[in-house]
Amino acid sequence: MEDERVEEPEEESRGGGIDNNPSSSSSSPHRKAHSYSLPPIGRSDVGTTPSIKRNALRKHSLDEDRISSNPFIFPSKNHHHHHHQPLQLGQFFTSDHLRHHNLPKPSPPRSSCSSSDSSIFADDDDSNNNTDSFSSSSSAIPEFVGSGGGRGIFKLPLRAAVHPNRPPSLELRPRPLRETQAGSFLRTVVCASGQIWAGQESGVRVWRIEDVYCKSEGFRSSKIGGDEEAAPFQESSHTSPTVCLVADGASRLVWSGHKDGKIRSWRMDLPAVGVVGSECVGGGVFREGLAWQAHRAPVLAMTMTSYGDLWSSSEGGVIKAWPWEAIDKSLSLSTEERHMAALLVERSYIDLGSQVTVGGASSLPASDVKYLLSDNSRAKVWSGGYQSFALWDARTKELLKVFGIDGQVDLRVDISSAQDTYAEDEMKIKIASSSKKEKSQGSMSFFQRSRNALMGAADAVRRVAAKGTIGDDYRRTESIAISVDGTIWTGGTYGTLVQWDGNGNRLQEFNHLRSSVQCLCTYGTRLWVGYISGTIQVLDLEGKLLGGWVAHSSPVIKMTVGGGYIFSLANHGGIRGWNLSSPGPLDIILRSELASKEMSYFKLENFKILAGTWNVGQERASHDSLISWLGSAASEACIVVVGLQEVEMGAGFLAMAAAKETVGLEGSANGQWWLDNIGKTLDEGKTFERIGSRQLAGLLIAIWARKNLRQNIGDVDAAAVPCGFGRAIGNKGAVGLRIRVYDRIMCFVNCHFAAHLEAVNRRNSDFDHVYRTMVFSRASNGLNASAGSSSAVQLLRSTNAAGAHSDDGRPELSEADMVIFLGDFNYRLHGISYDEARDFVSQRSFDWLREKDQLRAEMKAGKVFQGMREGHIKFPPTYKFERHQAGLSGYDSSEKRRIPAWCDRILYRDSRSVSVAECSLECPVVSSISQYNACMDVTDSDHKPVRCIFSVDIARVDESIRRQEFGKIVLSNEKVRSLLEEVGRVPETIVSTNNIILQNQDTLILRITNKGAKEKAMFEIICEGRSTMKEDGHASEHRARGSFGFPRWLEVTPAAGVIKPGQIVEVSVHHEDFHTLEEFVDGIPQNWWCEDTRDKEVMLLVNVTGSFSTEVKTHRIRVHHCFSSKTTRSDSRESSRRIQSNLLHRSDFRRIGSTSDVIDDFRALHSP
Secondary structure, three states, rough: OOOOOOOOOOOEEOOOOOEEEEOOOOOOOOOOOOOOOOOOOOOHHHHHHHHHHHHHHHHHHHHHHHHOOOOOOOHHHHHOOOOOOOOOOEEEEEEEHHOOOOOOOOOOOOOOOOOOOOOOOOHHHOOOOOOHHOOOOOOOOOEOOOOOOOHHOOOOOOOOOOOOOOOOOOEEEOOOOOOHHHOOOOOEEEEEEEEEEEEOOOOOEEEEHHHHOOOOOOOOOHHHHOOOOOOOOEEOOOOOOOOEEEEEEOOEEEEEEOOOOEEEEEEEEOOOOOOEEOOEOOOEEOOOOOOOOOOOOOOOOEEEEOOOOOEOOOOOOOOOEHHHHHHHHOOOOOOOHHHHHHHHHHHHOEEEEHHOOOEEOOOOOOOOOOEEEEEEEEEEOOOOOEEEEEEOOOOOOOEEEEEEEEEEEOOOOOOHHHHHHHHHHHHHOOOOHHHHHHHHHHHHHHHHHHHHHHHHHHHHHHHHHHHHHHHHHHEEEEEEOOOOOOOEEEEEEHHHEEOOOOOEEEEEEEEEEOOOOOEEEEEEEEEEEOOOOOOEEEEEEEOOOOEEEOOOOOEEEEEEOOOOOEEEEEOOOOOEEEEOOOOOOHHHHHHHHHOOOOOHEEEEEEEEEEEEEEOOOOOOOOOOHHHHHHOHHHHHHHHEEEEOOOOOOHHHHHHHHHHHHHHOOOOOHHHHHHHHHHHHHHOOOEEEEEEEEEEEEOOOEEEEEOOOHHHHHHEEEEEEEEEEEOOOEEEEEEEEEEEEEEEEEEEEEEEEEOOOOOOHHHHHHHHHHHHHHHHHEOOOOOHHHOOOHHHHHOOOOOOOOOOOOOOOOOOHHHOOEEEEEEEEOOEEEEEOHHHHHHHHOOOOOOHHHHHOOHHHHHHHOOOOOOOOEEEEEOOOOOOOOOOOOOOOHOOOOOOOOOOOOEEEEEEEEEOOOOOOOOOOOOOEEEEEEEEEEEEOOOOOOOOOOOEEEEEEEEEEEHHHHHHHHHHHHHHHHHHHHHHHHHHHOOOEEEOOOOOOOOOOEEEEEEEEEEEEOOOOOOEEEEEEEEEEEEOOOEEEOOOOOOOOOOOOOOOOOEEEEEEEOOOEEEEEEEEEEOOOEEEOOOEEEEOOOEEEEEEOEEEEEEEEEEOOOOOOOOEEEEEEOHHHHOOHHHHHHHHHHHHHOOOOOOOHHHOOOOOEEEOOHHOOOOOO
């Protein structure tokens, strides 16, 4: 969307929106008045009356006209404006200024991070603050706030209990931390029969839709890392990574295609999962059923055709069809015969590529077949890759058409004429070679693959030469879907959507968002489009945009419909369910009701962050210096962030570092020494764990976290921005780390800006460049090779690396809930001499010196660090000193006599838009400074190390509880139930007959009438089962084919479609002479099955739904096929006469035409 992007940690959604009501601070619930003088409150201390007032305010704000009038259709850029009074520039906020006088004295919540295990650290006056008192007035430091915050790129990200700019969602699986997902990332999802199946890197997992509103606690799945708050699910035994899934409701199976080339089946009928008392019942690991080696390479796509066959594709243009007859036979074998069953299916395949290889030349492109789509309406199958498609007949498996993404038919081979010439010779070769197929087929396949690869390469060259551009690479197809009206939709790069008819003719092209399409999904009269930006858009079947919203903070890679929801899977593994009618009136009610339940799922966490910066001047510090700087202060911290400058310098090193950055390498021996020794100081491995680091030339940043907090920290990304020598060399610049803590985004940036007294504007420019261009990613992302990370992160970079950036151009730092800048900013003291500065320092007259501080002056003018905060400076200037000379007499005494300055600083920005703001889901991160000082006794460098301790409150959502509350609203709220019933209404329909007799390739017309006056009706015809007639005239038991497919002798066209109100659709029911079937072994026809001359019967189901309904109304149609040689028997004539009495007269049978507007002729018809 072109509007302002609303993004949040997935969090994120957990929050959205800052309370813009200026009176909210006085009427909000008493979780914590963030006054720096009051400790935070636990949930048990919240008063009921204030809570009611606050909920009322939020409900009012969410029901404003700008939201109720469909806010999901491109909200205006000024949609989120702040009503708070701006901060007074240059003002220091003390505990008296920040106290909220309307609040009773609260008791503190239980800390989420304990430091009781830090006995190794020495105690001093600065380390006696315990967790209970870290927010007390005695430890809060007044802060200076820079001008210019809250607008433009410095505008705070939108957070709220329920996001106001997107529909409320069912959080099936909250976004997991990336570090917990190594080897188990989700890659695809499909719904079937009240279940949601997901394919992951280690197998499959399944949710039962009836369990999605259950609390996670107590189930086995809640003990899996990253899924503590996910809805209860079950996991399979370990397998090769799952690439694709297909659900077969008829057989109650889910088929999965895997990276190892195998296809596996999984039973839908799994034991129910529950919790009895404190014990989990059921929910254990389940195992695969039938499995076989389908391809030598990964199975890239699968589909089940309208005749029940399973098709699969792989690399190099390989497409195989697995006949249902062989699969059905294998499924009927016992467990002891599993190996025989697998072998039976494995050898039954039909190699469709060889079917269209004529004279050694293949009619198919040699590129990977990424997509397979069954058009059940016309009994066709689409296959395709990034640049081309092929159209097949699902019944005969004949190749009908090959064409490109521009719709141009590929005429390289005239299939129909060439196949007749070579078919007989080709068959003889295949049969003759079957006895020694292993050796001969192996060599043939090698040469054939080589030939196909060469032809594919030549074809690519030909296309490029013809077009004179490589533009096809940027127009490739990324997804394909079919709508109920029979049109095909494809999505590509740069947001291109193309509509095709069922014959492969290009109809229209649309582009509603300049972002790559990742997935498509259709249901009823709607099309959902998932983009790489995390956006979902909703279109009607004419391509008109109905709405859109930012659904996830990473690409939407798959969508599926089930249980009244469309579920979207994001690249980071989170799954959300959106109501099928969204955006619409239902969303407004759900949002209001869910927001009113906020206090039930609101959680408050608190901990301390120790941030330290030091320009080490290429020196290595002593152990005592590290203890003085970090060791004592770390005893009360849960997270330690260290930024170093000038770890290593010199022209040769800088040049080598720049060269290494271009190939994604970073780090140095000196850098590793610092990491190791700081780790020893922090007792790394026992008390702390390093979670990430990044080095750019002489800049180094690293983060350590207490081990008891580590499970709540993850998604560690790194970034680097050089600012030296034309923005290319890292002697000046910044390195950053981004982490997610309790689902909130925190960024830490270590900077080293331009030196010299007069270079103020250059320093301002360095900050602006860093803030605007810092992009966090992993080294595998070739677009930003310089954005690496530590070894702790690099193992995860090759996985789940795709990401997205803000569509509105906002910097990534703008999307963080808290940002801490630290480093040698190099701002000096102006308008003062060296001697004057020394005198004021010796007299500790820091108030007067601060008036000469360049950084404070520039921040007050809104030229740098806009809207950021810094603690009151009460320590001497930290630059420049003589090395190894203690005391204030150690300031620079060389000829240059550099004026002392506060070059080394630590600033931050949290979620507050005003100075007084409580920690809430609207303002999820609120911090204060409990300590800000320099270690003046450290003499290893010409700079003194600086440290700052932040007391941080984080508001988060317990997704398990919120999902329960969501379920209660959906299931019991009368307004919601009424709206769901209204949008889920199924129009009344009738069919022209419930009995059909076919013989001698008859074609009959079945008419379906929509008697509704307003709503469209969607119909789908499937085969519930087939049977053969016994000698006694009775039918055998009905058995369904795969995916409720038709028998091969029956053609039903169209088998799906849309019926407008008051109109009639005509369906052709045709008998095809298809009594014989070739049996294939290893792709070669071996013999022919005998002709079946028995009468047959099938039961067709006409399933009718509404536009948004999951309720189905069904008509049953009995189709009886009489074999022609039996029609002369008298008993057959009598039977025929009885059945025909329920049919339309033969004069009414005509060729299928378009939908009729005339309903008068069928007023007498009634539903069976």
